[in-house]
Amino acid sequence: MKYLHVILSTLHALLRQTGAALGLGFLALIVLVAVFADLLPLDPLGQDFIRSLEGPSRDYWFGTDELGRDILSRVVFGARTSLVTAAGAVVIAALIGVPMGLIGGFFGGWRDAALMRMVDVMMALPAILFAMTLIAVFGRSQGAALLAVGITGIPGFARIVRAQVMSLRKRDFVIAVEAFGGSAGYNMFRTILPNSLSQILVQVVVLSSVAILLEAALAFLGVGVPPPTPSWGEMLRTGKTYLHEAPYYAVLPGIVLTLTILAFDSIGRGLSRLIENPGETAMQGTLK
Amino acid sequence: MIAFIGRRILQLIPVLLIASIGIWAMLFAVPGGPIGVIVGENATPETIEAARREFGLDRPVAVQYADWLSHAVRGDLGTSIHSREPVFDLIMDRLPATLQLAAAATIVALLLGIPVAMVSAMYPGGWLDRVLSGWSALALGVPTFWLGILLILWFAVDLRWLPSASRHYAIWEDPAQAMRNLILPAITLGVYVSGVLARFLRASLVTEMNADYVRTARSKGLPERSIMRRHVMPNALLPFITIVGLMMASFIGGAVVTEAVFTYPGLGRLLIQAINTRDYPLIQGCIVVILVIYIFINLTVDILYAYVDPRIEYS
Numbered sequence: 001m002k003y004l005h006v007i008l009s010t011l012h013a014l015l016r017q018t019g020a021a022l023g024l025g026f027l028a029l030i031v032l033v034a035v036f037a038d039l040l041p042l043d044p045l046g047q048d049f050i051r052s053l054e055g056p057s058r059d060y061w062f063g064t065d066e067l068g069r070d071i072l073s074r075v076v077f078g079a080r081t082s083l084v085t086a087a088g089a090v091v092i093a094a095l096i097g098v099p100m101g102l103i104g105g106f107f108g109g110w111r112d113a114a115l116m117r118m119v120d121v122m123m124a125l126p127a128i129l130f131a132m133t134l135i136a137v138f139g140r141s142q143g144a145a146l147l148a149v150g151i152t153g154i155p156g157f158a159r160i161v162r163a164q165v166m167s168l169r170k171r172d173f174v175i176a177v178e179a180f181g182g183s184a185g186y187n188m189f190r191t192i193l194p195n196s197l198s199q200i201l202v203q204v205v206v207l208s209s210v211a212i213l214l215e216a217a218l219a220f221l222g223v224g225v226p227p228p229t230p231s232w233g234e235m236l237r238t239g240k241t242y243l244h245e246a247p248y249y250a251v252l253p254g255i256v257l258t259l260t261i262l263a264f265d266s267i268g269r270g271l272s273r274l275i276e277n278p279g280e281t282a283m284q285g286t287l288k
Numbered sequence: 289m290i291a292f293i294g295r296r297i298l299q300l301i302p303v304l305l306i307a308s309i310g311i312w313a314m315l316f317a318v319p320g321g322p323i324g325v326i327v328g329e330n331a332t333p334e335t336i337e338a339a340r341r342e343f344g345l346d347r348p349v350a351v352q353y354a355d356w357l358s359h360a361v362r363g364d365l366g367t368s369i370h371s372r373e374p375v376f377d378l379i380m381d382r383l384p385a386t387l388q389l390a391a392a393a394t395i396v397a398l399l400l401g402i403p404v405a406m407v408s409a410m411y412p413g414g415w416l417d418r419v420l421s422g423w424s425a426l427a428l429g430v431p432t433f434w435l436g437i438l439l440i441l442w443f444a445v446d447l448r449w450l451p452s453a454s455r456h457y458a459i460w461e462d463p464a465q466a467m468r469n470l471i472l473p474a475i476t477l478g479v480y481v482s483g484v485l486a487r488f489l490r491a492s493l494v495t496e497m498n499a500d501y502v503r504t505a506r507s508k509g510l511p512e513r514s515i516m517r518r519h520v521m522p523n524a525l526l527p528f529i530t531i532v533g534l535m536m537a538s539f540i541g542g543a544v545v546t547e548a549v550f551t552y553p554g555l556g557r558l559l560i561q562a563i564n565t566r567d568y569p570l571i572q573g574c575i576v577v578i579l580v581i582y583i584f585i586n587l588t589v590d591i592l593y594a595y596v597d598p599r600i601e602y603s
Contacts, residue, residue, distance in 0.1 A: 118306075124307045125582065127541060136568075136571050137317045209429075216431060217432075217433065217545055223563055223564075233433075243437070243441055254438075257431060258431060262425070265428070
C-alpha cells in the first residue's frame, strides 16, 4: 500500500511536466499495442508477393516490404521484440549490478576493490562492442541479444548503487540498525536498498532507453535477433537496401524507434528532476 | 609526474590482463571450441588430432594463453581463417579509414557542440537554452543508423549530390574525393557526439558562470561575450576533459554503426564481417586493437588532465 501511494504520486508529479507526460503517453501507447498485438487485425509474417514494396495505402498504412509483408504489423510486433529485450536486459543488469553495488559500497575493502575491477573490465570496451563480442561467442539468437544487452548494463547499476550506499553507510539510521544487532544482509537489503530505490528507478528508465537502442543497433548490424522475428533494427537494415524503390520502408519504423527512445529519455529526465527538487512529489518524503 | 604516470599504467595492468584472458578464452566458449573453429564441424578424429598438435592445443591452457599473449604483444594476432592473411595486416589496412572518419567527425562535433553549449550557458533557463537543450537531447536520442539513412535519402537518393556508399580516399592524396565520401558519415557520427559534448560542456560552463571572478569581470564592464571567451571557457574546459573518455566510448561504438550505414571500409565493418563469417582470430584481433586504442586514449586524457590542472596532486 505504501509503495502504491509512492508510485501514484510520482506518476502524478511526472504528468505535470510536459516532456515527461508526452513520453509517458507515447510509451503507454507502444506498450498497449505490443501487449494486445494478437488481438489486432495484424499479420507480421503473411507474404503477398504481388504487392511487395508498395507505398503506404488504405490497405497497408505503412506500406509493404520486399516480401509483401505489412510493415505496420511488423512495427507493432517489433515493439514486442524491443520491449521484451529491454525488460529482460534491465532485469539481468539490476539483478547482478544492484547486489554488486550494495556489497562493494557496504563492506568496502577487498570486496569493493575486486567488484570494481570487474566493473572496470566490463567498461573496458564500449557497450556495443562488448555486446557484439558476446554474440560472436553465443551465436545469434534473441536470448543472446537480451543477455548481451543486459550484461553491458551491469556497470551502470553497480556504480550508482555503490555511490548511494557509500553516502548512506554512515547515516544514523543505518548505524542504529547495526547497533541493534541487525545483520549486514538485513541492513543492506531492508535498510539501505529501499532508500536507494529512486536512484535505481532512474537507472531502470535510462537503461531501458539504452537497451532499446542497443538491440536495434545490433539488429541493424545483422547480429541481433535473427529473422523472421520482426525487429525495428532489422527493418531499418533491410529498408536501407530499398531506399530508391521504397523510402518509407526505412523511414517509418525509424520514426517509431526514435520516438520510443526519446520517450524513455524524457521520462528519465523528469524523474531525475524530481529527485533533485524534493517537495515536488511524495516520493522523497516516503523513501528518504 | 612520472610517478603518477607510472601508477596509472600499473593500475591498467589488471584490467588489461583480465580483458585479454576474456578475449583469448572466447574461443573456448564457442560451440566446438578452438579446434572446431580451425577444422570446421565435420572434421574426422584424425584431422582434429593433427590440428590439436599443429596449433599446440594439446599443451596446458596456461601455456597456450602465455603463448598467445606473447605473440599478441609483438603484434602477431594470428591468421584470418577466412582470407588466410595475417590479422594484423588486415587491421592495419582498415585503421586509416576509421581514424580519418573519427577526425572528420570530431571536427563536426566541435563545430556543432561548442557553440550550442556556449549559447545555452549564456542564457541558462531561457527559451534559447531550452531549444538548444532539446537539440542535444535529439542528437543523443536519434539512432545514428537512422540519421545516416535519412541523410542518404536526402543527399544521395533525392539530390544526388553525394555517394550513398562511402569509399575511403586518403585526404592528402585526393582531397576532393575524400571530402565527398566523408561528409555524410562525418555528420552522422559528429551530430551524435556533439550531443554528448554540448550537454556536459553546458553544465561545466554554467557552473563557471556563477563563479566570483565572473562577477568581477562583469563589474569591470566587460562584455558578456568576451567574459565567456576569455575567462569562462578556459576554466570550463578543464572539468570537461574528464568526459572526453566517456565521449570516446560513444565515439567508437558510433563509428562501428556509422561504417555499417555507409558501407565504409573501416575497422568496424571488418569486425562485423569477421563476426558474420565466424572468423574468430580476426574478431579477437579487432577487439584487442580497439581495446588498446580505447584504453590508451583514456590514459592520455587522465595524464593530460593532471598536467593541465595544477591543483591535482600526483601522490
